[in-house]
Amino acid sequence: MEKRKKRGTAFYIISAVIALIILAAVFAPFIAPNDPNEVNLSVALAPFGKKYPLGTDALGRCILSRIIYGARVSVFISLAVTAIVFAAGVLIGVLAGYFGGALDGVLSRLITIMQSFPKIILVIAVAGILGSGVKNIVLALCMVEWVGYARISRSLAFGQRQRTYVKAARVCGESHIRIILKRIIPNIIHPLIVQASLGTAGVIMETAALSYLGVGVEPSTAEWGAMISTGREYLQTNPALVLLPGAAIFIMSALFNMFGEKLRDKMN
């Protein structure tokens, strides 16, 4: 006998926390105790204290403030990328899965090609060509991330195409566009949204990885990956410089992963 599912309060708690963090990111200037970019070498590498709750980094910048501002960048980039690739990937996937035939052949080849391409290299190369900066990271990540959504929505749409209600709709003279928008997409949207949530977590990690490698945001920006990159050389003496932003990335990513999982549980 399966256990009865509990009331699903965890879902709302997680959603609330995510909403809080997004709010904190938006209102960062009001929440951060100090200016994240204020360099003050006299207090460099300070321990936890009243003025600098999480201490300072090698240039005397308040770590807590940088983490809060870092949330801005991460939240913005991950949500932007996910929104774009979701729309684009689902569109391409549904078109391929629904219409099949030559269109599917071409799009499937394209998807296969993009999949076998080493992701990191592509992102770094594109980011390298475009230069650093938030907009360029978003662009570079978009070019790589859409494939996942395309693949999933393609197989989902393909599964729906065979169903009776689609055939019935065609017989009744419904146009393809109507069928796709009004019938197929609502039926496949649930797993896709779950995927979007998990995907957002992935993008957060990838953004940080890019910045860590130096091809992400401008090097001195308050961004978690960049903080880890600069803090790395102090790993022996001040591991907090690496571990604190690392924990931030983990928490953000974990929250979105949990959100996606609870969502999936709820929908099933």
Place this chain on the structure above:
Amino acid sequence: MGRIGIMAVKLAKHMLKLFVVLTGITLLSFSILHLSPKNPAELWLSGADPNATAISQEAIEKQEKAMGLDKPFIVQYGIWLKNAAKGDLGLSYATKKPVAQEIYNHMTPTVEMTFFSLLFTVLISVPAGILCAVRKDSAVDNFFRIISFFGISVPSFVLSLFLLWIFCIRLGLFPVIAQKGAIGIVLPSAVLTFQCASKMTRQVRAVILGELDKPYVQGAKMRGIGYGRILFSHVLLNSASPILTFAGIYVGVFLGGSAVIEGIFSVNGLGQLAVSAVARLDYNVLQGFVLWCAVVYFCVNTAVDALCALIDPRIKYSRG
């Protein structure tokens, strides 16, 4: 057509697909590299060293002619393709050594890491996934869920730095800069294993749960067949197909080298080669690397497909 004939046709179809995909991928990367504002001739002459002194315009132009950069884009790609088919992938801009040799030199650590990571990933995930599925929502299941959750939520470089801090700096168990040979790849493999085992355990669990839900399992139980037998003779075999597919994906990912992890542990693998090649815009090396990744991906895919067809007769007879 006899059995051999059918297999020959299938092989031919696969070869054609391989060719199309490889061409597509290499053309894509060729295009991206050439979209870059940097001049390959200049890069060649400066040895891709950003600190090199400025080079005269005539030298650059001479080099451009020598590298065939004045020809139209498609012709350049065609030349590369022709050479690649013969096994000549050009020379690295930075080291002036043949690309194939560079890749070969950096392959060993990556292949080693792939082997061990895959081995342990499968050894851990498959039994754990089965256990979690069979004992759904129990303490064991929750235990693995929590651990695997960490595995998928922590970025690889954070985990790597964390392990570096604990095992190399704090505990001094491993040298901070990896040495060649077995010791050097223990920690990076551990990171890879942890990450992929986390993902794979969940995937295995989901697949087995899906199988257990199927009516034939209920039917077998009602007929009094022991649970163990149901599990091993039926559920496992049916689940093998998707599980193999996942394993195949991970092999492909591992063999592409994990640039970030290798960087942190100072492992001189393919990932490092690729990242430094991107930084230096070492086009030839990058093209070669992309080709390597694509070939690996395709071979692994084909092998997995063949294995799945072998194990699952339904697939074998539904095709061809």
